[in-house]
Amino acid sequence: MVAIFIKRHKSMIRVSIFFFCIGCGIALCFLKIDCANAVNTENPVTARYGVTNGVEYAVLVLTSPLNEERRNVIRSTWAKFISNIFVENGERLYKWNHSWTEKQINHDFIKVYFVVGTKGLNTEKINMLKTENTRSNDMVLLDNLTDKYENLAMKMKLSFVWIHENLKNVKYVIKCDDDSFVRVDLIVKDLEAFAPQMNSYTLNTYTSTQVKTGTAQHQGLYWGYFNGHARVQRKGKWQEQDWFLCDNYLPYALGGGYVVSRNIIDFIAKNADYLSSYRSEDISMGVWTAPLDGINRVHDVRFDTEWISRGCLNELLVRHKQTTQDMFQMYKSLVDSKGGNLCKSEAIERGAYEYKWNSRPSQCCNTLHHLSSRNKDSIPGNMKT
The missing domain is CATH 1.20.5 (Single alpha-helices involved in coiled-coils or other helix-helix interfaces)
Structure with a gap:
């Protein structure tokens, strides 16, 4: 048939x-x-680094070539909290939106980047980094930088140059180290709602802001845990043999985690060849930003970014000097409590200080500030931004 x-x-x-x-x-x-x-x-840089024109908040994690385990832990823990910021009817809202089982939806306006210098690495190590980036699409590989402690300030300069050239719509950069646990969701929530003035009642519980003379509004933001009375180190890991400005370091936000606005990034990127670099990148940042007018310098006790952690409190936005086990524990605690508890159990090991912006820098940092209980207004929940 x-x-x-x-x-x-x-x-x-x-x-x-x-x-x-x-x-x-x-x-x-x-x-x-x-x-x-x-x-x-498609721009080759876009293909290589996952750059999108929509990135407004870049989380810049300084990491060394061999620290893949730390990077993977960050990807598996606090980097996932980006999904707690979501868009509804064109507005950005905050709500705890994370569980063990739900698929996380990230947004192109917030992105984590791991910065590594590759100059001097052998072919095997470079290929390992490229393979890692093929999987994660979140690394910035600086092939003109030898990655070592002495070059941290240069690493920051080159990172800001890269952001200046490739992330055209960035508004703020959250800088941290790969041993920092960062509540990226809550930081973005506060930036969306209050930056650069940072003058809300809730924030006043934790912050002290630089006194601004005149009526002009702040045009930029430098937000972290500041120090203005640190003595210059002349020996050891943090020695600054080339320092000549004064007996103390200029006021700076400690490098375990801080936030800077776009105009600061652009200034540093455009003048990178003329800015002096010191051994510590955070001290260098204090020097680079010292002459800038219109910058709101905000000291926040929720940034636990000193050389040793002050303890664990649920209010903290950044905890520096954390092990991978610490990060998993904080992540578990947050997920189990639906964002309510950062700590398995709160513990204050050292008090924080309020920064006295109206005093001389040598007298800035003597008043201790204890976060003994959760401020009711700071409890994570629905928050229109």
């Missing part, structure tokens, strides 16, 4: 096959055009 049918309708079948082939060819041509246009318009 099939043979008889084919024989009777041979011409019709041939015509049908002919037009089917033509249709497929036209469809493939349009597909190739679309693909070609996508390839032609």
Whole structure:
């Protein structure tokens, strides 16, 4: 029967096959055009680093080439909290939106980048980093930087140059180290709602802000845990042999975690060749930003970023000097409590201080400030930003 049918309708079948082939060819041509246009318009940097023009909050994690385990822990823990910031009817809202089982939805306006210098590394190590980046698409590989402690200030400069050139819509950068646990969601929530003035009642519980003379509004933000009375180190790991400015370091936010606005990034990037670099990147940042006007310097006791942790309190936004086990424990505590508890059990090991911006820097940091209980207004929950 099939043979008889084919024989009777041979011409019709041939015509049908002919037009089917033509249709497929036209469809493939349009597909190739679309693909070609996508390839032609895609910036090589975008393909390499996962850059999108929508990034407004860049989390810059300084890490060394061999610290893949730490990077993976961050990817598996606090980096996931980006999903707690979501968009509804064109507005950005905060709500705890994380569980053990739900699929997390990240947004292109917040992105974590791990910065590594690759100069001097052997081929095997470079290939390992490239393979890692192929999986994660979140690394910035600086091939003109030798990654070592002495080059941290240069690493910050080059990172800001990269952001200046590639992330055109960035508003704020959250800088941290790979041993910091960061509540990126709560930091972005406060930035969305209050930056750069940072003058809300809730924030006043934790912050002390630089006195601004005149009526002009702040145009930029430098937010962290500040020190203005630190003595210059002349020996050891943090020695500054080239320091000559004064007996103490200029006021700076400690490097375990701080936030800077776009205008600071642009200033440093444009003047990178002329800015002095010191052994510590956070001290260098204090020097680079010292002459800038219109910058709101905000000291916040929720940034636990000193050389040793002050303990664990649920209010903290950044905890520096944490092991990978510490990070998993804090992540578990937050998930189990639906964002309510950072700590398995709260413990204050050392008090924080309020920064006295209206005093001389040598007298800035003597008043202890204890976070003994949760401020009711700071409890994570629905928050329109």
